[in-house]
Amino acid sequence: MLLFFYFCYNKLMKKQVNIIGAGLAGCEAAWQLAKKGISVKLFEMKGIKKNPVQKLNTFAELVCSNSLRSNDNKNAIGTLKEEMMFFDSLIIQSAIKTSIPGGQSLTVDREQFSKCVTETLIKNPLINYYEKEFLDFNDNEVTIIASGPLTSIGLQNKISKLVGKDYFYFFDAVAPIVKFESINMDICFKKNRYDKGESKDYINCPMNEIEYKNFYDELIKAETIDLHLSDETNLKFFEGCMPVEAMAKRGYKTLTYGPLKPAGLRNDDGTNNFAVVQLRQDNAKDSLYNIVGFQTNLKFAEQKRVFRMIPGLENAEFIRYGVMHKNNFINSPILLNSYNQLKSNNNLFFAGQITGVEGYVESASSGLIAAINVYRYINNLDLISFPKTTVMGSLQNYIISTDSDNFQPMKANWGIVEDLKIEQKLKKEQKKELYYNRAIKDLKEFIDKYDLI
């Protein structure tokens, strides 16, 4: 009799899924599971306690840039978004609905985007939302851990215990946001690089060499916040999100090949600039702008002093200063199989940045893959690995097959997608087109084969 009850309890527990974290990955996973008729318990703690970069009470908060990057499907990130739309991705749909002008990138009003995701999930009768810090795993309950790069300390300790010492710390940085009305438009000009896109979405602050040198000299000696790094095991900066002052210290002209690149941003009279700082629209009202590539660890007073040396920003009003933060991820090559499932406990799945993918869209894609496999797991179907020729599958493959000693988070890019295996020499653009065509064709076949939608 006892055995019978135990059997029934286990079966019942397997038909409902816990999701920890209503971020990009957790929301996508909840949506995908509910779409397939699975009941979800979604746990999110920000209503009780926010992490240092959260501002909103709603789900799927974009804590730094408000861009989901390129829409061009010849870029891996553009293709990734297209792949996810085959599955009706909640994150991509919501981003499209709340998009604001952003040149070739999918840029959103962060508040509207987060609201759109939240409302869709909250009104779904299969999704039950619990405002609490989730701390206790139950071996009998199927759970997706999507607690992100800033997992709460309590849960971090639990996960550390669960996965052992293969748990790493990392750091990332956020760019400052300034008020539009405080930007001097007599000096700055609106223009997209190489005039791409129909509208002019970027504000450009031009610098001559003297202005650049003065700015540079102050930037490299400005005071930074002490991160007490001796407490941490691993400090590495993401190349894509490196603090501007750290990049500057690499060499006098490094910034002019990076975020301050002047190429394609000539003045209206056709003259060139030595360097150009770009600002990108941050909200639908067009009242806020973020300084592109200016993630930073400078003290707030130093940000005000040094960034106001940028021509046009001499009176800039900072709505949010740049900050640097911890970024947690597990050693997936050792811990996970290709279905995002923990090898040592098949009821536990991981999704999002905590698995070692990097970026908003990549995290949502990881949530989508986890959800598809969780659905199959609880219905006793074979678990499936996405084709390595797709961007979704290549990211998945990357996190489980990379050298575990040198494992670092990865963004979507063609470099991790399976090679084309063609002898003939092709131009970069031709190659990208072949990658794209193959990804879409293989994904369609994969979807048909497993009857996924």
Ligand SMILES: Cc1cc2nc3c(=O)[nH]c(=O)nc-3n(C[C@H](O)[C@H](O)[C@H](O)COP(=O)(O)OP(=O)(O)OC[C@H]3O[C@@H](n4cnc5c(N)ncnc54)[C@H](O)[C@@H]3O)c2cc1C
């Ligand atoms: C400071 C910073 C800046 C970043 N900037 C960018 C950027 O500009 N562009 C980009 O593409 N990517 C950026 N990233 C990387 C990353 O892609 C995003 O953080 C992305 O949001 C990750 O998605 P996620 O779903 O894995 O985690 P998140 O979106 O962070 O969601 C995790 C959720 O889990 C919740 N949570 C944590 N612990 C618990 C618990 N114990 N119980 C319940 N809930 C819990 C959190 O409150 C959070 O809402 C940045 C990361 C950081 C840390």
